[in-house]
Amino acid sequence: MRRAVYASIRQAADGLWSLARAIDRRFPERSFQPKWAPAPLLKQRERTFPPLGFPRKTDSLCPRCVSEVRAQILTGEADWKVLIEGRPGEIPAEIVEEDGRILMRKECPRHGRFEDVMSTDPAFYRRLESMYPGRDFVIPKDGLHEHGTSSIQYGRGAVLTIDLTNRCNMMCDPCFMDANQVGYVHELDWEDVQKLLDDAASIKPRRQLSVQFSGGEPTLSPHFLPAIRYARKLGYFSVQCATNGIRFAQDEQFAKEAAEAGLRFAYLQFDGVGNEHNQHRKVGNLYDVKLRAIENLHKHGVDVTLVVTIVNTINDDQVGDIIRFGLQNLDKVTCVAFQPVSFTGRDEDIDDETRKRQRYTLSHLAHDVKRQAGIGEPMRDWYPLSAAGPFSDLKDLLGGLEAEWGSFKCGCHPNCGIGTLMLVEEKTKKAVTVPSVLDVDRLHAAVARLVDDGVPVLLVRGRMSDLVSADKAAQFVARFPVVEFVDVSDAGHMVAGDRNDAFTAAVLDFLGRHRG
Numbered sequence: 001m002r003r004a005v006y007a008s009i010r011q012a013a014d015g016l017w018s019l020a021r022a023i024d025r026r027f028p029e030r031s032f033q034p035k036w037a038p039a040p041l042l043k044q045r046e047r048t049f050p051p052l053g054f055p056r057k058t059d060s061l062c063p064r065c066v067s068e069v070r071a072q073i074l075t076g077e078a079d080w081k082v083l084i085e086g087r088p089g090e091i092p093a094e095i096v097e098e099d100g101r102i103l104m105r106k107e108c109p110r111h112g113r114f115e116d117v118m119s120t121d122p123a124f125y126r127r128l129e130s131m132y133p134g135r136d137f138v139i140p141k142d143g144l145h146e147h148g149t150s151s152i153q154y155g156r157g158a159v160l161t162i163d164l165t166n167r168c169n170m171m172c173d174p175c176f177m178d179a180n181q182v183g184y185v186h187e188l189d190w191e192d193v194q195k196l197l198d199d200a201a202s203i204k205p206r207r208q209l210s211v212q213f214s215g216g217e218p219t220l221s222p223h224f225l226p227a228i229r230y231a232r233k234l235g236y237f238s239v240q241c242a243t244n245g246i247r248f249a250q251d252e253q254f255a256k257e258a259a260e261a262g263l264r265f266a267y268l269q270f271d272g273v274g275n276e277h278n279q280h281r282k283v284g285n286l287y288d289v290k291l292r293a294i295e296n297l298h299k300h301g302v303d304v305t306l307v308v309t310i311v312n313t314i315n316d317d318q319v320g321d322i323i324r325f326g327l328q329n330l331d332k333v334t335c336v337a338f339q340p341v342s343f344t345g346r347d348e349d350i351d352d353e354t355r356k357r358q359r360y361t362l363s364h365l366a367h368d369v370k371r372q373a374g375i376g377e378p379m380r381d382w383y384p385l386s387a388a389g390p391f392s393d394l395k396d397l398l399g400g401l402e403a404e405w406g407s408f409k410c411g412c413h414p415n416c417g418i419g420t421l422m423l424v425e426e427k428t429k430k431a432v433t434v435p436s437v438l439d440v441d442r443l444h445a446a447v448a449r450l451v452d453d454g455v456p457v458l459l460v461r462g463r464m465s466d467l468v469s470a471d472k473a474a475q476f477v478a479r480f481p482v483v484e485f486v487d488v489s490d491a492g493h494m495v496a497g498d499r500n501d502a503f504t505a506a507v508l509d510f511l512g513r514h515r516g
């Protein structure tokens, strides 16, 4: 978490540096199209939005029709192309506020009515939607994004999930994939793996993605290590695996080999603290296994994200303990990702009553973090993942026209996922959220404004700074010629503290020249 905070601060600093880019005369306003991009980068005012707010209508699926059509395809009764051409199971839905909740309602002419809870806090839901920064690129038709009604139309994607195998060394319930149980092994050949990665890296926008090898249990695939190696060779930075951790716990050498191949992150299944809180996964000592996996991965430099499949009435009471575990293991655990159960795979035939009981939403999570861990305020500290988009836009500007890759950018719908960052005191492990000490709304707005309009930049350096050397400053100014530079003598890094007179004079002079 500490590293994540530092990364965020670094991102903010990147943003300030890249102000220069926004006014760089080399790049006229409407034609900033780096070679990785399919079109000029969009400004905020040019972005479009999906329908948001409530009540609203949306498109949805009948869960029963979906199972039926899949069964027909598997038995050969229907051609798979029906998924693209036939719109099977598609039904309209309505999102409404009722009794302090946000509900989705839909009706299938054959299977009747369905209702589900999307949020238990309408104000929280409304706030998340209000922070959506708008869509990214319109995706050109390239033969890879066309899937019928669910064709990908906007954005650059954030996570490339490659399911290497449907085999697994566990038999969980819940299992998002129904691993092991479908009656056949489905495993990618090496050529398939290569093609998926090649395709992802060759289309426009050519951008950084989180490449996530998944399954089943991806470590069981014979292509696991070569796939990591190949993804890194292509130029992806964030290569990770979604794993139950068993192989990494059993075999430290395997953890070492994965790290050497280029594995950066392990997205480690972790449903609770203590063996008793993992028992629903049907392995008696699963918590002990996780601890050993974390040790082995950490030893060889692989960062661990704890991934909690959170199911109401099963492990929702573990939110606080898991966060405390993360804080106590700050050196090994970078992030905690709570993933509300999605009732796919093994759980898709769940009855309505159980689904209602087990449904867990983003609003549940924000409130449980406050209630169980004593951290954060739901209405202040949580942001849709896409709210970080302006920082990616800044990075793209900074990269310039010749950049090989666009930045990683999560443009998902504001109902999709939320996040917050924490600052942790190293000795006491006491945590506060970043938004509790920094006006993040204002920061987001400022960065978005910078991307759109550009702002003149003044770099003031204390000549005795031990952080910004004369060489570094000169390199920066050479790279961004529009940056104005003042080098204040007799001042250290905190220029204003040492030579407030010189600092103020430089700023006033700068403002005077750029006024209105």
Ligand code: SF4
Binding pocket: 168, 169, 170, 171, 172, 173, 174, 175, 176, 177, 178, 179, 215, 216, 217, 244, 269
């Ligand atoms: S949830 Fe993960 S670990 Fe469990 S059976 Fe499914 S793929 Fe395997």
